Structure formats: C-alpha cells, structure tokens
Amino acid sequence: MDRPEYKLKQRPLTCLPNTSVFEAVSKMAEKNFGAVIVINADNKVIGVATERDVMNKLVAKNLDAHQTLVSDIMTENPRVARETDDLIDWLRIMSNERFRRLPVVDDNDQIKAVFTQGDFVSYTWPDLIYQMKSIASATVSKNWAVLLIGGGIALYTVIMVIVLNMMN
Known part of the structure; x- marks a missing residue:
C-alpha cells in the first residue's frame, strides 16, 4: 500500500457468483482484464475466475457460457493479501503455489486491488x-x-x- 504504484492500480473487475460466464467474460474483454474477482454481497472475495478457468472449465467441457455461472468455474477461497503485507513475500508465495493473481483487501476484507506477477x-x-x-x-x-x-x-x-x- 505504501508504494506509489498501488495508488495508480485500476479498480479490480468484480462480479457476483450468480453472474453468467458470458457476462463476466464480456466485461473482461471490454476492460482487457485476465480475470474477474468474485465477491459476495459484502464485497468480500470468495473466488477468482481467470481466462484459464474459462478455457479449462467451460470451453473444454463444451458448456454454455450463457447458462454457466461464474461460481461454477471460479477458484474458490483464493489466497488474499492485506494492503500492508510485504511485496516480496507474496511474490515468493505466488511463485511457489503457482498462481498469478492476488486479490488485495483492506482491514475490513473489502477488495481493493489485484496484483499480478507482472505487477x-x-x-x-x-x-x-x-x-x-x-x-x-x-x-x-x-x-x-x-x-x-x-x-x-x-x-x-x-x-x-x-x-x-x-x-x-
């Protein structure tokens, strides 16, 4: 949170779990995002749906994007970082656990940003x-x-x- 780049981060793309995959992917394409953060009604992170999830869990299984919900393809209960966590610790964790997107939450567990390995x-x-x-x-x-x-x-x-x- 103390890095100047943090303040410049775009707001993360979010959706509710009952959003259709078609709607989520349309928003991802419009904003050129590689993932959507799935939140509950309290704006707390409950999942992440990525381009890879769409390919592996929807396209490869020949499911209908209009009928399939984001909750059906998302990775549930993803790791989340706090705004005050150490940057290098998370880079190590992401590399070791093999995930590319890290939701960042505030003290109230509200989604604030998403960091990628590129960030x-x-x-x-x-x-x-x-x-x-x-x-x-x-x-x-x-x-x-x-x-x-x-x-x-x-x-x-x-x-x-x-x-x-x-x-x-």
Whole structure:
C-alpha cells in the first residue's frame, strides 16, 4: 500500500457468483482484464475466475457460457493479501503455489486491488536497478558499473522468464 504504484492500480473487475460466464467474460474483454474477482454481497472475495478457468472449465467441457455461472468455474477461497503485507513475500508465495493473481483487501476484507506477477516484476525493477548500481559503485570501477547493471538486469529477466514459464 505504501508504494506509489498501488495508488495508480485500476479498480479490480468484480462480479457476483450468480453472474453468467458470458457476462463476466464480456466485461473482461471490454476492460482487457485476465480475470474477474468474485465477491459476495459484502464485497468480500470468495473466488477468482481467470481466462484459464474459462478455457479449462467451460470451453473444454463444451458448456454454455450463457447458462454457466461464474461460481461454477471460479477458484474458490483464493489466497488474499492485506494492503500492508510485504511485496516480496507474496511474490515468493505466488511463485511457489503457482498462481498469478492476488486479490488485495483492506482491514475490513473489502477488495481493493489485484496484483499480478507482472505487477510484482515491474515494482521490483527500480529496487533491483538501485541495488545493482550501489553494488557496482562500491565494488567496481565506473567502467564496470554499466556491465554489472546490465548483467543484473539480464539475470533478473532470465529468472523471471523461467519462473513465469514454470507457472504455465
């Protein structure tokens, strides 16, 4: 919550569990979102329905999107983060448990945002670059700083590609 990027996050796309998959997917397509957060009447997270859920649980089973409810295909009781949780802890958890979207709730368990692995990568880039620059300045001559920073960025990119590919 203390990161400037958090305040710029779009409001998450939400729906009730009795929403048709067709309606949910139409909203996802309109907003170019990869998931919809399923909430109850109290605005509390009860599930997540992703593009993958639509493919695996609706299309692959030849179900009717107009007749199938979001509650039929959603992942129930997903992990949720608090606005005050540590960013890096959640990146680790998401990677280990193999999920890509993390609903973020406030102290009243109300949905506030959704973080994706891509968000975590973009949020950690500035820190990585700063750390690499500091290390390069402290330990290597100025000619090597660019090489080390570039190498660090390349290494980070390779690691993130591997992690993201492992999730697929």
